[in-house]
Amino acid sequence: MSKNNENGYALLIVLLLIVLILSLTAVFFRGSLSNAKQEMIVDENHLTVMAAESGVDYIKSELSNEFYGKREELDNFIKQEIKTAGEKNKLNYDSIQIVATKKLEGYLSEILIQEKSRAPRKIESYYRHQLVDYKIEANKTVGVISITGSVAGLYENGEVKKEKSITFNQIFKVPNYNPLLSESSGSNIDVPNMYKLYPDNVKASACKSKNEGKIEEQTCSGDRNANYKDIEDSTVYFPDGFNKSTGNLEVEESKIYAKGDFRVNNFNDLEDSLFLLDGSFSAKNMNEIEDSTMMVNGNMTIESNMELEESSLIVRGATHIKGHLTVKDKSRVCISGSLTVDKHLTIEDQSILYIWGSYVVHNKLKGTIKTISSEQELWDKCKVGAGAENGPVWSKPVIDHIKYN
Incomplete structure (x- = not known):
């Protein structure tokens, strides 16, 4: 028991x-x-905030690109207004600044209207961002435009929905061209002058292409719509720009001076050459710049990868590389406007990239981007000129503050 x-x-x-x-x-x-x-839940919240941050970067870049893209037009407008008013003895710098500020306000407003009306932009499977609200205010008497915007980061997965918003403020300025108010853009002028790359009083006969579009050992004036394929050991002036929507173009051991837009389908090679453009440049494919200097007094758009080897690239406007950008072998890139690289940006040792405006690299960044505090400092670093006769320096856009809501 x-x-x-x-x-x-x-x-x-x-x-x-x-x-x-x-x-x-x-x-x-x-x-x-x-x-x-x-x-x-914490991860979802964090990624939703990151989506909103990505949206702020995107809107900021779009507004900056518009500013840099219209800056030359506004500069020309102001100078023409000054000339016209001076001839009539009715010159008022303040009034001209007010009109120019109003024009810039209109351009920036168009970007904001478009972005607010768009559907949310997709980042990843469940994350999006959208401009949900904005306010644009212009103090035209001092040339200041202030934009306050609210960007939402959105998460949606079935019935689960989250939203985080960020408020930002971005400021743009139009300078007063009154010489008594404006500081000089600089006195020690090197050549070439980034504000004026196309020479005056060019006298050259029309180019004679042979062997299916080849220009060789000539100093001549190029036709905007000609089917040039190869420029070798020549100096060619394009007074009306160049538009080659199909086919290839190669430039070797030559000097190119162009005024107006320069559009190329496939720019296979720029080698041992000097390329100066008073206008905007675009290419569907731009394979390599080797042992060359390329200067663009306007915007630059490349729809492919681009590689610089022992070369210099200097751009005064907005620069958009839709593929990879590789800077190597003691190359130098100097950008006064904004820079957008859709894929990888690689800056190898002994090469350098200076920028005065904003930049966005959507993929991997290898190397260092050096931000410059003024446009004149950029020209000093890049050994180019910016004559005082071209008017005051335009301040780059400024992000005043960002608030997480």
Whole structure:
């Protein structure tokens, strides 16, 4: 009987231990599930905030690109207004600044209207960003435009929806061209002058292409719509720009001077050459710049990868590389406007990239981008000129503050 009691007690103890273990396991399992769920919620919230940050970067870049893209037009407008008013003895620098500021306000407003009306932009599977609200204010008497915007980061996965918003403020300025108010753009002028790359009083006969579009050992004036394929050991002037929507173009051991837009389908090679453009440049494919200097007094758009080897690239406007950008072998890139690289940006040792405006690299950045505090400093670094006769320096856009809501 005693032995049976002992067996009963032992069995009871075993059962109690089993119940205790199961209870502890259940508590631990519930805790683990709760922690995992909490971590997932934290990750979702964090990524939603990151989506909003990406949206702020995108809107900021779009506005900056518009500013840099219209800056030359506004500069020309102001100079023409000054000339016209001076001829009529009715010159008022303040009034001209007010009109120019109003024009810039209109351009920036168009960008904001377009972005607010768009559907949310997709970043990843469940994350998007959208400009949900904005306010644009212009103090035209001092040439200041202030934009306050609210960007939402959105997460949507089935019935689960999250939203985080960020408010930002971006400021643009139109300078007063009154010489008594404006500081000089610089006095020690090197050549070439980035504000004026196309030479005056060019006298050259029309280019004579042979061998299916080849220009060789000539100093001549190029036709905007000609089907040139190869320019070698020549100096060619394009007074009306160049437009080659199909086919290839190669430039070797030559000097190119162009005024107006320069559009090329496939720019296979720029080698041992000097390329100066008073206008905007675009190419569907731009393979390599080797042992050359390329200067663009306007915007630059490349729809492919681009590589610089022992070369210099200097751009005064907005620069958009839709593929990879590689800067190597003691190359130098100097950009006064904004820079957008859709894929990788690689700056190898002994090469350098200076920028005065804003920049966005959508993929991997290898190397260092050096931000410059003024346009004149940029020209000094890049050994080019910016004559005082060209008017005051335009301040780059400024992000005044960012608030996480």
